[in-house]
Amino acid sequence: MAFASLSLGTRLEAGRSNPALVAGLALLGLVILAALVGPWLINPEDARVGAFAPSRPPSAAHIFGTDTQGRDVLAVLVLANPETLKVGFIAGTVGLGIGTLLGLASGYFGGITDAVIRTTADVLTTIPGVAMLVLVATFIKTMTVGLMALVVASLAWIYPTRAIRAQTLSLRERAYIQVARLNGVGGLELVLREILPNLLPYTAASFVSAVSHAIIATIGLEALGLGPQNAFTLGMMIYWSQFYGAIVRGLWWWWGPPILLILVIFVALLLTSAGLDRIVNTRIRSAA
Amino acid sequence: MSADLLHVRDLRVSYASPAGEVRAVEGVSFTLRAGERLGLAGESGSGKSTTALALMRLIRPPGRINGGQVLLNGMDLLALSDGAMRGLRCAAISLVPQGAMNSLNPVLRIGHQLADTIAAHDDSRGAATENRISDLLEAVGLERRVARMYPHELSGGMKQRVCIAIAISLRPRVIIADEPTSALDVVVQRQVIETLGTVQRNLGASIILVGHDMGLMAQFVDRVGVLYAGRLVELGPVRDIMLDPLHPYTQLLIASVPTLESRGVFKGIPGLPPSLVNPPPGCPFHPRCPKVVDRCAADMPTLREVRPGRWVACHLH
Amino acid sequence: MTPGYVVRRFGVLVLVVFLATTVNFIIPRLTPGDPIEQKLSQLVATSGGQIGDVTAMVESYRKRFGLDQPWHVQYVNYWIALARLDLGFSLENFPERVSDAIAAALPWTVGLLGLSTLIAFGIGSLLGGLLAWPRTPPGARAAIPLLMLLSAVPYFLLGIILVFLLAIKVKLFPAGGGYPFGAILRFDLATGVGIVHHAALPALSIILAGIGTWALGMRGMMISVLGEDYITLAEAKGLSERRIFLWYGLRNALLPQVTTLALTLGHVVSGAILVEVIFSYPGVGLKLYHAILAKDYFLIQGIVLLLIVSIAVTMFIMDLIYPLIDPRIAYRRR
Numbered sequence: 001m002a003f004a005s006l007s008l009g010t011r012l013e014a015g016r017s018n019p020a021l022v023a024g025l026a027l028l029g030l031v032i033l034a035a036l037v038g039p040w041l042i043n044p045e046d047a048r049v050g051a052f053a054p055s056r057p058p059s060a061a062h063i064f065g066t067d068t069q070g071r072d073v074l075a076v077l078v079l080a081n082p083e084t085l086k087v088g089f090i091a092g093t094v095g096l097g098i099g100t101l102l103g104l105a106s107g108y109f110g111g112i113t114d115a116v117i118r119t120t121a122d123v124l125t126t127i128p129g130v131a132m133l134v135l136v137a138t139f140i141k142t143m144t145v146g147l148m149a150l151v152v153a154s155l156a157w158i159y160p161t162r163a164i165r166a167q168t169l170s171l172r173e174r175a176y177i178q179v180a181r182l183n184g185v186g187g188l189e190l191v192l193r194e195i196l197p198n199l200l201p202y203t204a205a206s207f208v209s210a211v212s213h214a215i216i217a218t219i220g221l222e223a224l225g226l227g228p229q230n231a232f233t234l235g236m237m238i239y240w241s242q243f244y245g246a247i248v249r250g251l252w253w254w255w256g257p258p259i260l261l262i263l264v265i266f267v268a269l270l271l272t273s274a275g276l277d278r279i280v281n282t283r284i285r286s287a288a
Numbered sequence: 289m290s291a292d293l294l295h296v297r298d299l300r301v302s303y304a305s306p307a308g309e310v311r312a313v314e315g316v317s318f319t320l321r322a323g324e325r326l327g328l329a330g331e332s333g334s335g336k337s338t339t340a341l342a343l344m345r346l347i348r349p350p351g352r353i354n355g356g357q358v359l360l361n362g363m364d365l366l367a368l369s370d371g372a373m374r375g376l377r378c379a380a381i382s383l384v385p386q387g388a389m390n391s392l393n394p395v396l397r398i399g400h401q402l403a404d405t406i407a408a409h410d411d412s413r414g415a416a417t418e419n420r421i422s423d424l425l426e427a428v429g430l431e432r433r434v435a436r437m438y439p440h441e442l443s444g445g446m447k448q449r450v451c452i453a454i455a456i457s458l459r460p461r462v463i464i465a466d467e468p469t470s471a472l473d474v475v476v477q478r479q480v481i482e483t484l485g486t487v488q489r490n491l492g493a494s495i496i497l498v499g500h501d502m503g504l505m506a507q508f509v510d511r512v513g514v515l516y517a518g519r520l521v522e523l524g525p526v527r528d529i530m531l532d533p534l535h536p537y538t539q540l541l542i543a544s545v546p547t548l549e550s551r552g553v554f555k556g557i558p559g560l561p562p563s564l565v566n567p568p569p570g571c572p573f574h575p576r577c578p579k580v581v582d583r584c585a586a587d588m589p590t591l592r593e594v595r596p597g598r599w600v601a602c603h604l605h
Numbered sequence: 606m607t608p609g610y611v612v613r614r615f616g617v618l619v620l621v622v623f624l625a626t627t628v629n630f631i632i633p634r635l636t637p638g639d640p641i642e643q644k645l646s647q648l649v650a651t652s653g654g655q656i657g658d659v660t661a662m663v664e665s666y667r668k669r670f671g672l673d674q675p676w677h678v679q680y681v682n683y684w685i686a687l688a689r690l691d692l693g694f695s696l697e698n699f700p701e702r703v704s705d706a707i708a709a710a711l712p713w714t715v716g717l718l719g720l721s722t723l724i725a726f727g728i729g730s731l732l733g734g735l736l737a738w739p740r741t742p743p744g745a746r747a748a749i750p751l752l753m754l755l756s757a758v759p760y761f762l763l764g765i766i767l768v769f770l771l772a773i774k775v776k777l778f779p780a781g782g783g784y785p786f787g788a789i790l791r792f793d794l795a796t797g798v799g800i801v802h803h804a805a806l807p808a809l810s811i812i813l814a815g816i817g818t819w820a821l822g823m824r825g826m827m828i829s830v831l832g833e834d835y836i837t838l839a840e841a842k843g844l845s846e847r848r849i850f851l852w853y854g855l856r857n858a859l860l861p862q863v864t865t866l867a868l869t870l871g872h873v874v875s876g877a878i879l880v881e882v883i884f885s886y887p888g889v890g891l892k893l894y895h896a897i898l899a900k901d902y903f904l905i906q907g908i909v910l911l912l913i914v915s916i917a918v919t920m921f922i923m924d925l926i927y928p929l930i931d932p933r934i935a936y937r938r939r
Contacts, residue, residue: 126621126920128871130878131912132628138897138905139633216759223761223879225897238765242883247765248780250773259762266757274753346840349739377843385841390834393853394933395860404852405842438932454842 021275027268031261035082046075047232058253065253068244077257080232085265087149087218087233092211094153099160099210100203106161107168108195118165121158129155129217137226144228148221152214159213160206167202171195205276212269219262234258293494294320294343294462299356301335301342304349308565312338312351314518317591320462320494325485327505327526328498329541330515333561336498337386339515340466343496344383345373360462379409382455384465384484386498388448392439398425398450399435405457424453427490428483445476449483456487463488466498481508502545506530514538517562517572520591523599534600536579571603579604611925618921625913629906630683634676644900692907697899703907706892711911713783714888717804718877721811722866728812729819730862734855736820737827740846749821756817760876764810764883771806778806781885807884811877822865826858833857860931867923870916 045051054070056062064073106117136151137143171177172195180194221227222235223242241247241255301313313335320326328336341347343358345365358365360380365373377383385391393401402421422432428449439447448468455463465484469477485508488495497509505512506526513523514537522535533539540557559576562568568575574584583603591601642663667673674682686693692703735741736749755763772780784790785799830836831854839853866873881890889908896904 123617123621123624125868126617126871126917127625127913128874128916130871130875131625131909131916134893134897134905135629135632135909138902219759220761220875220879224882224894238762242765247768247883248773250769252769255765259765262762263754263758266759267754270753270757344841346837374843374845377841379843383838383841385834385838387834391838393835393839393857395856395931396852404844404848408842408844408848440933451838454838 018275018278020271020278024268024271024273024275027264028272031081031265031268032085034078035085038078038081042075042078044075044079046072047079055249055251057251064257065251067241067254068246068251069240073254073257076232076237077234077261080234080237080258081261083145083231084215084218084234084262087145087152088211088215090146090149091153091156091214091218092207094149095156095158095210095214096160096203096207098157099206100164100199102157102161103164104168104195104199107165108172114165117161121161124155124158129213130220133217133221134224134226137221143226145231145233148218148228148233149214151221152217155217156210156214160203160210163202163206164199167199168195171198201276201280205273205280208269208273208276212266212273215262215265215269234262292319293322293324293361295357295359296320296339296343297357297359299339299342299358300354301338301347301351302354303351305565310564311567312518312564313342315356316515316518316520317356318513318520318523320496322461323492323494324511325488325495325497325509327509327512328496328515329500329502329505329512331500331541331561333517333564334515335518336500336515337466338518340383340464340496340498343462343464344377344381346383375409378405378455378460379458380460381462381464382458382460384448384451384455384463384468386467387471388451388468389444389471391451392447394439396438397435398437398439398442401450402435402454402457405454409458420457424457425450427456427487428453429479443476444472445480448472448476448480452480452484452487456491456493459491460493462494462496463491464496464498467500468497469501469504470499477504502530502542514541517567518564519572519601520599521573521601523591524597528598534594534598534605535602536577536604537573540578571601610928614921614924618917621917622914625917626684626687626910629910629913630680633902633906644902647900692910693903695896695901695904697896697901697904703904706904707889707907707911710887710889710892713886714877714881714890717807717881717886717888718811718874721808721877722815722873724808725812725815726819726862726866729816730823730855730859732816733820733823733825734827734850734858737824737831738850738854739831749824752817752820754817755813756821758814758817759879760810760814761879761883763814764807764880767806767810767813768883779803783887804886807880807886810880810883814876815873819862823858823862826861827854830854830858860927863923863927863930867920867927870919870923874912874916 049069049071052062052066052070052072054066054068056066058065062072062074064077066072067076102117102121106114132155133151136154137148140147140151177190177194180190185194218227218233219235219238222233223238225239225243227233227236227239229236237258238255241251246252246254296319297317299313299316300311303310303312316335316339318326328339330336338347338351342353343365345353345368347353353366356366360376365376365381368376392398396404399418399421402424403417406417406420418435421435425432425434430446430449430453434442434446434450439450442450451468455465463484468484469480472480481504484495495509497505499505509526511524512526512529513520514529514535515521516537522529522533522538529538530542533542537557540555544555544557546554557576562572562575568585570583570585570587571577571589574580577584581603587603589601589603591599592605593599594605645663664673690704692707695701695703695706698706732748732752736745768780771777779785779802781803783800783803784796785803790796836849836853839849844853878888878890878893880886881888882894885891889911893905893908895901896908
């Protein structure tokens with residue numbers, strides 16, 4: 001059932017019938033590539049305060065101009081990209097990890113476990129994420145990228161938990177699970193060997209949405225001023241540009257590129273999630 | 289034929305599917321007389337429901353009506369404009385749908401759903417409509433207060449009767465009942481089918497009853513047509529067909545209905561219905577026919593009147 | 606709707622408020638460092654260290670704010686104060702009370718957010734319904750990728766772009782503020798027009814960014830509703846297209862959309878807050894931004910608490926409304 005076990009031909013065929021997924025992953029790949037390779041290609045000194053004349057519009061020397069502190073915007077952008085992605089993926093992974101564990105436990109074991117986990121998740125959905133995160137982030141003395149990831153991750157498990165739980169509940173009643181149970185396969189082994197592999201598409205979909213929400217949350221917090229003040233992230237770029245009045249002063253090259261990059265990331269995530277939805281729905285239809 | 293109401297000539301309907309074009313109805317022709325009850329019987333996939341929907345031009349993409357004529361009092365329904373057809377629906381020819389469970393709008397009250405039918409066709413509103421609705425409900429054996437209720441508050445049988453009320457609300461000439469009792473238990477089935485019969489008689493309308501239950505056909509209709517793989521294979525008075533079926537498929541169909549008199553093994557029909565994308569050449573039934581001869585695999589039999597009022601499409605006759 | 610249902614939803618509301626308030630109480634006390642001390646130290650630093658014995662000041666303030674009591678006493682005092690709607694004092698603008706600061710900003714946020722969300726929901730749902738309707742001209746389908754793009758954009762980013770294009774580059778709208786600079790707020794037409802003019806761009810950001818999500822969601826719902834049997838019977842009844850679209854299609858697809866609205870309320874509010882920051886719109890969001898800048902912890906806590914409680918209450922109200930729209934729900938609970 002895992003994607004890896006399919007032949008190359010089948011995978012190509014699947015790719016052709018799911019352009020959204022392919023496009024999304026390709027775009028994401030580009031962004032990640034830029035994040036990994038970019039920092040090596042630029043001179044980090046370019047991103048220091050006072051490196052160049054401030055507030056210069058784009059030119060041959062500076063493709064994205066310079067900001068009010070004299071930093072080369074392209075350099076800052078290249079350095080900020082991986083940081084934001086880091087927060088997104090760490091929070092997404094942690095959220096997914098916890099979410100899968102809790103979702104599996106809740107869905108498979110039912111009873112009190114289910115009641116507790118489900119009610120907690122339900123109550124937490126009522127609370128606006130921003131409010132909780134602002135509260136927590138305010139009281140952290142010095143924010144770092146890592147701490148940011150943790151703060152965002154603290155709420156990132158909620159949606160994956162519900163999605164995985166719903167899937168586990170329905171999988172639990174499938175015929176092959178019942179058969180495995182009758183064959184005496186016990187709880188943990190059953191979960192690991194039979195249920196988990198079939199959760200793969202849903203896990204992937206939850207991961208993408210968790211990363212999406214994490215990035216939105218972190219950009220939001222950073223734009224409010226709760227982000228890591230000494231690090232370069234896309235959200236901080238927007239915060240500083242707002243702080244120094246770049247919008248009213250017409251310094252569009254400072255906030256334009258990060259916004260564009262954020263858009264690209266979100267479109268990539270959206271396409272990927274739409275593509276994964278297609279796979280999930282085909283599964284539903286073929287299993288019905 | 290002065291009493292002929294509906295002429296269906298060479299109706300063809302197909303669906304586009306990933307596997308190819310599914311030929312659901314392949315040249316079905318029959319006539320419906322005024323006041324008559326005609327049954328269209330067949331197993332799943334025989335094209336009976338598709339035929340019923342096509343008569344009202346309710347076939348939606350990926351389905352298409354490919355050809356044929358549906359003449360109601362001489363007027364070809366398939367050639368009308370969308371607006372003209374819409375005006376005729378429910379007013380001249382109406383539908384009692386399969387699965388009344390889901391055929392009523394969950395968020396509107398019953399009275400509302402009857403009223404908007406009436407309002408769509410003759411602009412009457414107000415107190416006159418309210419009385420009409422009460423009368424309609426009474427005609428199908430429901431209380432007046434049902435008008436104020438929502439569909440989910442009604443039982444299956446009651447919902448089906450509301451659908452009948454809707455179908456007769458504008459006094460149509462033809463009522464098409466598409467398996468109106470399939471989802472109901474036997475006792476309720478009887479009530480619903482009796483209601484249907486009563487209103488039809490009172491209206492003087494004709495009914496086309498679509499279904500797979502030969503026993504029900506025997507009790508309700510005057511004439512019955514048997515469909516297989518999108519074609520009519522036999523057509524005639526129901527008594528004659530039940531006592532002396534001519535087409536091998538009809539014979540097997542009737543033999544499969546269990547009787548109360550004798551005990552025995554359930555008799556089914558061996559084999560599977562044919563693919564409607566790539567039908568076998570010749571008679572569509574020949575792979576499963578116990579009386580097959582060589583000619584059956586090559587030539588398509590046509591529906592011919594072999595005796596007065598008895599039509600069969602089989603090389604044996 | 607039964608009393609049981611109402612009680613149950615109210616129970617969840619109470620639980621949420623209780624949890625939120627308690628967390629609001631605990632978190633600041635968990636973090637190392639004393640906000641008062643930090644604040645005063647900061648004041649000392651900015652005023653050149655001439656203030657004097659900071660320790661004594663800290664002590665007196667702590668007494669003033671009741672922070673020298675044991676935790677459980679503080680907790681009780683906290684709830685007592687809340688009952689009186691007393692959220693404490695603003696650290697930055699002492700002696701302004703937090704509740705007063707919020708009360709001044711609240712109407713702006715409610716007005717902007719409420720109206721924009723309703724408009725986005727309304728237009729988006731109608732658009733989505735039309736996109737799913739088979740008899741819509743195929744050219745309209747081209748709108749779908751655009752809507753997908755819009756749904757991927759966070760509200761405030763769209764705000765930045767709009768401000769730049771329509772307020773800076775082309776001075777069609779004011780770049781910020783809730784009302785014309787220096788104007789006195791009165792109940793007259795001139796003030797009204799000024800307010801609308803200033804609210805236009807922030808509202809547009811929220812509306813444009815929201816339309817995509819609602820339209821796509823509605824389109825999905827509508828597609829599945831259009832496959833239902835009652836649509837077939839509606840057609841068989843010879844009803845007009847408009848009637849089928851509105852009363853049989855849209856009306857049924859609207860129900861899950863309303864649920865989604867209720868569930869994503871938190872998300873919507875979060876987005877709107879940031880829009881206020883971009884536009885310097887004098888609402889709760891801008892207050893929060895300034896409070897964070899100034900490290901006014903009490904104000905921050907007050908606003909966060911307000912957000913949580915108001916969203917919880919709104920969801921509760923929506924829970925009550927839902928059975929009124931969907932007759933099936935009340936029945937099930939009986």
